[in-house]
Amino acid sequence: MSANALDTLWLEERKLTDLIKQPVIRGILDTLLAFAVFMGLWWVFMDPRGVLRWYTPQYGYMYIRWLLIIAIWQVYIFNFWPFKLEWMEKAHPLKKGLILIAINFAVTGLLVWVFYYNIFGKLAIPYFSWPELKKTGLSDFFSREYSSLAILMMAAIASWLSPIWPSAFENYPWHKLKQPAKGLTVFAVTFLLTTYAYLIFMHPHYRVLFYPWQEYTAAFPWWYNSFHTLSGNFNVGWIMCATVSVWLTETILERYPFRLVRSQPWRGIAGFLFILLLAFILFFSFVFFQDMVWGVSVEGAKRIMAPDWRYLHTGELAVILLTVGLVLYFYFDNWPRKFSTEVNILIRVAITIVVAVGLHWAYYKYSHQLLGTQAGYSHPQQFPMAPVILFINVMLYHNWFMDGWPGKRIKREAEAL
């Protein structure tokens, strides 16, 4: 947070105290706890061998993406409104967590089932609604998968654009408004930007997804000549890198260096450009690393050699990187903090990269047995982002909604003084 920040979140002002001491022990216990909860949720909702089996894969993946963005809206845009911050300070973390998670789930369900399936998909663009697509003669199964992909992509773009406003622009120029006016304004602006971004980056994918091509309703995939695929996975890849950049900037990078810019809107503009730059560096570097390991992709090829999968995998690699960064931030208190900002950040980045390489290896080695996902690296129905983002959701619930309890709790006023 900048010293001259225009607007701060309750999350930034919240003072926490340790119930279990660091170093390391609380971090390990918290990580294991989050992983156990994730495994439980995965088994109940997603696992192809589990109870509900929503990971078909797009259907379940869609919910995971929306749970994430709703949590971001709850915390970053609405600053926990309609709950009073006094209640947030005093309520037991478990009670608070259960209520906020219930709202998170309920809003996700309402958005998907009411807004997308029955309003937006019915009255505007049919591919957002599974029942509407089915009416056109598509199979039940693919109607649901196609609409899920469209809905989840809206969430992916929103998780890049929505937090930029509170994080980089500190809600400028609406920072003086009270909740819910501030939240609703920022939500409306960022959701509008998300919709425009969706129409530019993903809608052309749907021109060529259906047979015959829907050439009167969407532009030709404009990235084809430069990136050798008609698939929107090219945009999915760099947008995911952008989303990850936002959250790396917000956590282990401490909004550095753009927080040094003196005033808004320049700080916000610098933040936006920094995030975009970091996203492109991640994206092109990940494409290059894949070329190094598997050889240059081949136009028209499938699986590991397909250009569109390589782009998608940049996003997957970025999310794995973010997961490690978030574990370091949430559970190991953003270690280290004793050196200069630059040195702290460099050490955190180095740790994150090294552990992420290990996590990438472990994911592909064990996820088939552990999560019931496809064996091997590349399959059109294989999305490591789904389990990884669900794990991130669990960490967010734990830290944002439950103050990191039972490892931490909010400092009482007397303690804070």
Added chain:
Amino acid sequence: MEKDFSRRSFVKGMAVGTLAGYFGAAGLSSTVFKSQLLPKEKVNLVDIGQIKGLKIKVISETSWYDNNVFLNDVKKAGGLLVNQYEIPWTREGVKAGYLGDNLGGFSTYIEAELMDGKVMKILLDSGWNPHWMDKRFKEEGIAEKLAKKEIDFQVISHEHIDHFFGIESTMRHYPDIPMYVPKGFYQDGFDLLKGKSFPKANVKNDHPHKGKVTVLDSKQVNVLYPGIALMTFDVPIILRVFGEQAFVFNVKDKGIVLVTGCCHQGIISYMEEVRKKIVGGEKIYAVQGGLHISPFEDWDPQYDDLIMAFNKYGVQKIGCNHCTGFITAEKMIKAGLPVVKGTARHMSKRDIYLGNGDELVIT
């Protein structure tokens, strides 16, 4: 606390950062840098020899008869990643099905004439529904050839339901037939081969296999006879299947002929591998079998990438069928690709590509 930036230093910093980032990222991925940094590919071409000629007969390419019924089975079970041995597949009441059964199967019979005149007889895959496969094997004389042990060996392209669950139809005639399976077969697959039944998926094999099973991996080109090879690909496949293998024949005066089961590895990837690993691989004359593009008449922009790239390989005959999909065939024909027409007999729905009972002869 850090000092605030001045506007001048901010603008300077952003300009330098943007340029450095741009050249760093774009430079790394540019052709110039790539050609210097990427490891050189090892060239180790295998000469698989030649054959005189090849006959490929489609025994059954109709794996299931109603896409919606099949997909509903998958959806009800929990989607495309569920284990195929645990899905209750619909066997009754399907209007478009064979005697109401939605299941058919995939199998191809191949005769390859070696340079010394000997004809190798090969059965690729064994379908799904044993009633349907028994009928087709009988109609095409395969049952008789199996019973007389005239077929030299069987290749299972991959473990999928529609290629492997009908194994009983082969075993009842020739239980000790030599068999090749790709690396990646699950224990369930070997158990089915040995006679285990899977009641939930309604699959059984009352005639356990007693012959030799050879598991082939992707480390090398597996030359079986002069001019006949199998290539294995480590590919993840839906319904918890892994690994597929496909044929490479080198026909004298024609060139390479690729014969596939489903080609989950992707036809472009397959042709690229052949180009890289096999002498004469740059001249691919024909492709036959399932190309796994739009098996459910679904679509993905990636499939258009494939069709647009296919023309660059100069293939003379495309004897596709099965999981290639009708939408794909229509698009391929529109793109000028030489798709071989079929006759739409024996429950094959359209003549747009090779169907049940159709033959591709290359001499």
